[in-house]
Amino acid sequence: MQNHARVVIIGGGMMGVGLLYHLAEEGWKDVMLIEKGELTSGSTWHAAGQCPSFTADYNLGKIHHYGNTLYPKLEEMTGQYVSWHGSGGLRFALTQEDLDFFKKVEGVSKLIGFRMQVIGPDEIKNVFPYVGTEGVLAAAWTLDDGHVDPAGCCNALATGARNMGATIVRRNRVLDVKQLPSGEWNVITEQGNVTCEHVVNAGGCYARLINQWVGSDVPIANMKHHYFVTEPIKEFMESNQEMPVIRDPYPSAYYRQEQKAGLIGIYETEGAEEAWADQGGHPAWESENELFTDELDRISPWVEKTLERMEIWGETGIKRIVHGAIPHTPDANPLLGPTGGLQNFWQCTGSSIGIAQGAGCGKYLAQWMVHGESEINMAGFDPRRFGKWANGDYSRARSIEDYEHMYALHLPGEERPAGRGCRKSSLHDTLEAKGGLFHPTAGWERVKYYSDSDEIEEPGFRRKNGFDATARECKLVMEGVAVADLSGFSKYDVTGKDAPAALDRIFANRMPRKIGGIALAHMLNRNGFIEGEATVTRLGEERYYLLSGIVAEVRDEDWLTQHIEPGEDVTVTNITEDYGNLVLAGPKSRDVLAKVTSADLSNEAFRWLTAQEIDIAGVTVRALRVNYVGELGWELHCPMGDMPTVYNAVMEAGEEFGIGHFGTYAVNAMRMEKAYKGWGSELTNEITPIEADIERFVKFDKDFIGKAGTEQRKQDGAQGKTVYLEVADGDNDAVGNEAVTAPNGDVIGLTTSGGYGHRVGKSLAFAYVKPDYAEPGTEMTVWLLGEARSATVLGEPAFDAANERLRA
Numbered sequence: 027m028q029n030h031a032r033v034v035i036i037g038g039g040m041m042g043v044g045l046l047y048h049l050a051e052e053g054w055k056d057v058m059l060i061e062k063g064e065l066t067s068g069s070t071w072h073a074a075g076q077c078p079s080f081t082a083d084y085n086l087g088k089i090h091h092y093g094n095t096l097y098p099k100l101e102e103m104t105g106q107y108v109s110w111h112g113s114g115g116l117r118f119a120l121t122q123e124d125l126d127f128f129k130k131v132e133g134v135s136k137l138i139g140f141r142m143q144v145i146g147p148d149e150i151k152n153v154f155p156y157v158g159t160e161g162v163l164a165a166a167w168t169l170d171d172g173h174v175d176p177a178g179c180c181n182a183l184a185t186g187a188r189n190m191g192a193t194i195v196r197r198n199r200v201l202d203v204k205q206l207p208s209g210e211w212n213v214i215t216e217q218g219n220v221t222c223e224h225v226v227n228a229g230g231c232y233a234r235l236i237n238q239w240v241g242s243d244v245p246i247a248n249m250k251h252h253y254f255v256t257e258p259i260k261e262f263m264e265s266n267q268e269m270p271v272i273r274d275p276y277p278s279a280y281y282r283q284e285q286k287a288g289l290i291g292i293y294e295t296e297g298a299e300e301a302w303a304d305q306g307g308h309p310a311w312e313s314e315n316e317l318f319t320d321e322l323d324r325i326s327p328w329v330e331k332t333l334e335r336m337e338i339w340g341e342t343g344i345k346r347i348v349h350g351a352i353p354h355t356p357d358a359n360p361l362l363g364p365t366g367g368l369q370n371f372w373q374c375t376g377s378s379i380g381i382a383q384g385a386g387c388g389k390y391l392a393q394w395m396v397h398g399e400s401e402i403n404m405a406g407f408d409p410r411r412f413g414k415w416a417n418g419d420y421s422r423a424r425s426i427e428d429y430e431h432m433y434a435l436h437l438p439g440e441e442r443p444a445g446r447g448c449r450k451s452s453l454h455d456t457l458e459a460k461g462g463l464f465h466p467t468a469g470w471e472r473v474k475y476y477s478d479s480d481e482i483e484e485p486g487f488r489r490k491n492g493f494d495a496t497a498r499e500c501k502l503v504m505e506g507v508a509v510a511d512l513s514g515f516s517k518y519d520v521t522g523k524d525a526p527a528a529l530d531r532i533f534a535n536r537m538p539r540k541i542g543g544i545a546l547a548h549m550l551n552r553n554g555f556i557e558g559e560a561t562v563t564r565l566g567e568e569r570y571y572l573l574s575g576i577v578a579e580v581r582d583e584d585w586l587t588q589h590i591e592p593g594e595d596v597t598v599t600n601i602t603e604d605y606g607n608l609v610l611a612g613p614k615s616r617d618v619l620a621k622v623t624s625a626d627l628s629n630e631a632f633r634w635l636t637a638q639e640i641d642i643a644g645v646t647v648r649a650l651r652v653n654y655v656g657e658l659g660w661e662l663h664c665p666m667g668d669m670p671t672v673y674n675a676v677m678e679a680g681e682e683f684g685i686g687h688f689g690t691y692a693v694n695a696m697r698m699e700k701a702y703k704g705w706g707s708e709l710t711n712e713i714t715p716i717e718a719d720i721e722r723f724v725k726f727d728k729d730f731i732g733k734a735g736t737e738q739r740k741q742d743g744a745q746g747k748t749v750y751l752e753v754a755d756g757d758n759d760a761v762g763n764e765a766v767t768a769p770n771g772d773v774i775g776l777t778t779s780g781g782y783g784h785r786v787g788k789s790l791a792f793a794y795v796k797p798d799y800a801e802p803g804t805e806m807t808v809w810l811l812g813e814a815r816s817a818t819v820l821g822e823p824a825f826d827a828a829n830e831r832l833r834a
């Protein structure tokens with residue numbers, strides 16, 4: 027066995043092999059995959075092999091679509107049996123909300139290019155006459171779906187990878203991984219050691235064990251899942267046309283034709299179980315091609331419901347039962363990208379639909395590893411969207427809950443109980459008593475809005491009761507004064523003699539020169555693509571305070587620490603959970619704050635975009651005169667334990683001014699009115715500051731990481747532009763991933779986020795469109811829940827474009 031490689035991938039299932047193939051295709055030939063048994067001997071061999079297109083997530087949709095275009099031709103490309111069956115798929119809608127969702131997915135299908143039609147019960151019968159349609163309102167008919175032989179497909183990718191120069195070593199268990207002083211990795215295996223630049227954990231159900239070798243963890247729970255194959259069915263024997271794969275919320279099952287027999291797979295809606303729960307949730311190292319004893323009694327309620335739909339299967343016997351393990355993550359998305367706190371130790375695992383996703387995951391992760399970024403937005407797959415808070419208990423609870431809801435929509439506004447409350451501000455209970463309704467982001471419980479009754483939020487895609495409550499909160503912020511607990515943001519102290527120089531190199535914007543100065547700044551990769559965004563406050567000569575989005579917490583910390591040069595005196599301390607942030611905003615906020623601090627709050631003494639340490643009720647508070655809502659106001663940052671003291675003082679002082687509360691829905695509504703872009707939606711790894719239209723935050727007269735790439739892009743011209751839109755009003759607003767078309771009907775881009783601006787009475791959105799459509803005044807159409815809504819490019823923020831209220 028060779029003892030050096032550029033990349034070593036641990037695990038030869040669909041995910042590892044999918045990556046190997048695409049690394050080789052991207053030009054990295056010195057890549058090696060090590061598998062302890064035979065390829066596919068983990069979860070891959072026993073999968074049912076279905077490859078759906080249906081998803082409302084644009085980036086996940088791209089992953090699926092890529093597989094569905096590669097697999098049909100893979101057999102011809104490699105000479106290896108794949109057995110692609112282009113059967114198409116039918117997904118049933120049972121409720122009006124399902125129908126709304128279908129329209130959303132239909133919009134995504136236009137963007138990505140997979141064929142989809144929403145058809146009624148009569149048309150369903152035309153597509154497949156033998157399925158019962160009682161209670162079915164419609165079906166999403168996705169014509170590019172199919173199913174493969176999973177082992178065949180994986181082996182075909184392996185053949186393709188070998189043909190391109192990649193190496194596969196079978197029957198060789200990796201025993202340990204250690205980092206060498208050079209930064210390289212030493213992969214210790216049964217057949218000797220391999221040093222390499224990059225290691226990839228593609229261990230499937232073993233992924234957590236593999237990460238433990240390097241002192242890390244991955245949020246995966248392995249779930250038990252059944253499908254079974256019937257005896258041959260007479261109607262199938264007599265037909266040459268294959269039935270589509272049906273996905274049906276009524277029995278929470280998928281069912282399809284397998285050769286001339288039927289195949290039924292069940293996602294239990296209750297009582298789902300973690301695999302190997304009695305041995306810590308993991309297979310033994312010796313395990314190979316392992317299946318569990320079937321538990322047909324456990325799944326029989328859902329099987330019976332499936333047979334109600336498929337009467338022609340009613341009397342047929344069972345020929346084969348498969349009861350195997352699936353790796354599952356808390357949010358059901360795979361883990362693709364770097365491991366937090368480690369350099370060049372990657373994850374390509376956690377996929378619960380890994381046959382469908384293996385090729386696409388491999389393609390986009392390979393782009394990231396080879397080029398530094400991928401052509402799709404990877405934020406939703408980056409393993410670092412989870413932190414240490416996503417421990418074993420959390421992952422287990424969330425994975426079981428998600429598995430049980432496989433075919434049930436998770437509606438906007440719907441709160442599910444598993445894994446809740448793992449990250450809370452010290453004001454949590456107080457705010458709950460005020461009517462705060464919470465929603466977790468990166469595990470952090472944040473108030474979405476305050477209910478003035480016992481009503482919780484009514485879930486749905488269209489405006490519901492949360493809309494009116496948000497309107498009330500925006501009005502209060504605009505006319506009076508209110509507080510929001512925005513502790514759920516990432517916070518770092520950056521200190522040291524070399525901190526000014528290091529930050530100036532890491533960020534594209536100039537760092538504040540004066541103590542108390544604040545700058546919005548972006549981290550770019552070497553090609554100029556956007557890695558992160560932070561608000562940087564200078565607290566001292568060698569002391570900065572950085573704030574960024576909570577979902578970027580681990581990746582921002584990685585980016586900062588990994589770009590400090592050897593010998594530099596810089597320390598980055600993550601104080602996300604140690605510090606709280608109470609936002610005080612509204613025209614009366616100065617009056618309120620003046621009552622609790624002796625600091626001079628006048629415009630001359632405390633200017634907009636500056637910070638000071640002030641005293642409130644005996645607590646030293648970092649007061650930043652900035653906010654995300656576009657009103658006079660301060661962010662009050664203090665140690666988490668002191669938040670109640672500061673909050674109580676502010677609320678008491680604010681009583682005479684009618685102080686109230688606002689939540690994150692109102693924050694989003696108001697940031698849309700101010701046209702503030704968000705990291706992860708408008709600002710992503712797919713684009714540079716030129717496309718994002720944030721050039722004013724890039725200082726080309728200094729050196730910074732990504733400068734050459736950004737300059738090059740400026741010279742070459744942007745491939746797309748981020749635009750700010752006013753959308754014709756309706757009963758719902760853009761949220762992102764919605765298709766945008768030109769007057770002639772051509773798809774010209776997609777929305778990235780949106781919301782209703784209550785202060786201006788307008789539905790607003792950001793979109794990423796072809797550069798020809800970026801001029802203010804340009805007309806286009808945004809497709810919201812299947813409805814064509816006209817939209818116009820705005821040239822300036824819809825609310826207070828001159829920032830007069832912020833400067834007030």
Ligand SMILES: Cc1cc2nc3c(=O)[nH]c(=O)nc-3n(C[C@H](O)[C@H](O)[C@H](O)COP(=O)(O)OP(=O)(O)OC[C@H]3O[C@@H](n4cnc5c(N)ncnc54)[C@H](O)[C@@H]3O)c2cc1C
Pocket residue numbers: 036037038039040041042060061062063064065066067068069070071072073074075076077198199200201228229230231232236251252253348349350351352353374375376377378379380381382383
């Ligand atoms: C019953 C059932 C039906 C399914 N149906 C579908 C479906 O229809 N469509 C779909 O898309 N998905 C389906 N799945 C899910 C699919 O099987 C998984 O998502 C997929 O196989 C995961 O692939 P993987 O490469 O991550 O994991 P695996 O296939 O488990 O591969 C991981 C590999 O790593 C190896 N390994 C681990 N540790 C080491 C080590 N230390 N040294 C060397 N090698 C190591 C293991 O031996 C294993 O081969 C189904 C799953 C089940 C259980």
